[in-house]
Amino acid sequence: MANNHPKYGEVLLQGKDLTRQFGFGKSKITAVDKINFSFHEGEIVSIVGESGSGKTTTARMILGLLPPTSGEVYYKGQLRNLKKGKERKAYWKNIQGVFQDPFSSFNQFFRVETVLRDCIKKGVDADLTEEQQLERMRNACTFVNLKYDELYNKYPFELSGGQMQRLMIARIFVWEPHILIADEPTSMVDACSRSTILDMLMKLRDTEKMTIIFITHDLGLAYYVSDTIYIMEKGRFVEGGPADEVILNPQHAYTKQLLNDVPKLNETWSLN
Numbered sequence: 001m002a003n004n005h006p007k008y009g010e011v012l013l014q015g016k017d018l019t020r021q022f023g024f025g026k027s028k029i030t031a032v033d034k035i036n037f038s039f040h041e042g043e044i045v046s047i048v049g050e051s052g053s054g055k056t057t058t059a060r061m062i063l064g065l066l067p068p069t070s071g072e073v074y075y076k077g078q079l080r081n082l083k084k085g086k087e088r089k090a091y092w093k094n095i096q097g098v099f100q101d102p103f104s105s106f107n108q109f110f111r112v113e114t115v116l117r118d119c120i121k122k123g124v125d126a127d128l129t130e131e132q133q134l135e136r137m138r139n140a141c142t143f144v145n146l147k148y149d150e151l152y153n154k155y156p157f158e159l160s161g162g163q164m165q166r167l168m169i170a171r172i173f174v175w176e177p178h179i180l181i182a183d184e185p186t187s188m189v190d191a192c193s194r195s196t197i198l199d200m201l202m203k204l205r206d207t208e209k210m211t212i213i214f215i216t217h218d219l220g221l222a223y224y225v226s227d228t229i230y231i232m233e234k235g236r237f238v239e240g241g242p243a244d245e246v247i248l249n250p251q252h253a254y255t256k257q258l259l260n261d262v263p264k265l266n267e268t269w270s271l272n
């Protein structure tokens with residue numbers, strides 16, 4: 001397995017020959033096919049591929065929401081074992097996900113305060129005093145440019161789409177997982193909110209040393225946000241490495257094809 005990396009912290013998560021099949025007999029498909037990876041502390045890794053290439057299946061296996069057909073996941077060098085509730089709970093303290101649709105991510109009957117308090121109970125130290133909890137919730141909102149004192153009493157449906165996306169990130173800030181999986185978190189928002197969310201992900205990496213796995217079909221966004229890029233085609237990682245190398249000197253035909261869809265990547269470009 002890979003060693004620590006000079007630029008990042010320790011290796012947090014590793015996958016070894018991770019595979020997932022669906023269906024049986026003639027209709028069996030291999031959605032993810034023997035992928036290997038090492039993700040480090042404080043690294044943003046993008047997994048990029050077209051629709052159906054296996055990105056979300058990979059994310060769900062990493063999150064522990066879907067068992068692999070074969071292969072293993074190692075967390076901090078230890079083989080992950082999610083069979084017992086206690087071990088699952090411990091793993092989920094360290095890894096969290098944000099998904100495409102902020103509306104479906106929130107219980108619409110919980111006010112902002114309850115949403116954030118719930119994360120403190122589940123993710124962080126449940127023994128924090130009321131004052132410490134409040135401070136944490138306020139800090140989380142400040143981190144994403146939301147005003148806790150104006151919003152704490154509101155329901156998710158009273159927030160704008162952009163505010164809801166920010167609240168999703170605030171929730172992550174409160175929870176403080178070591179690893180965040182962001183599955184197309186910017187697909188429902190306009191270009192301005194998109195760059196804000198990407199900038200917040202980078203801030204989480206820089207200030208909290210969070211490892212972020214960013215799932216997208218958009219190589220341009222991946223290049224903007226990532227340290228490392230893995231290119232996924234038909235369930236396999238066909239190319240992977242530092243973002244600059246993958247984008248400026250692509251080796252695989254599929255990467256070149258994806259790059260053709262973003263023709264101005266190595267020139268000046270904007271997120272619009």
Ligand SMILES: Nc1ncnc2c1ncn2[C@@H]1O[C@H](COP(=O)(O)OP(=O)(O)OP(=O)(O)O)[C@@H](O)[C@H]1O
Pocket residue numbers: 022023029031049050051052053054055056057058217
């Ligand atoms: N629960 C399931 N049952 C059967 N097939 C599935 C299931 N989940 C995913 N698949 C199949 O596995 C393959 C990979 O799907 P996956 O959702 O991982 O791709 P993706 O790269 O995330 O696509 P998208 O960008 O459209 O979300 C697809 O062929 C999909 O139809």
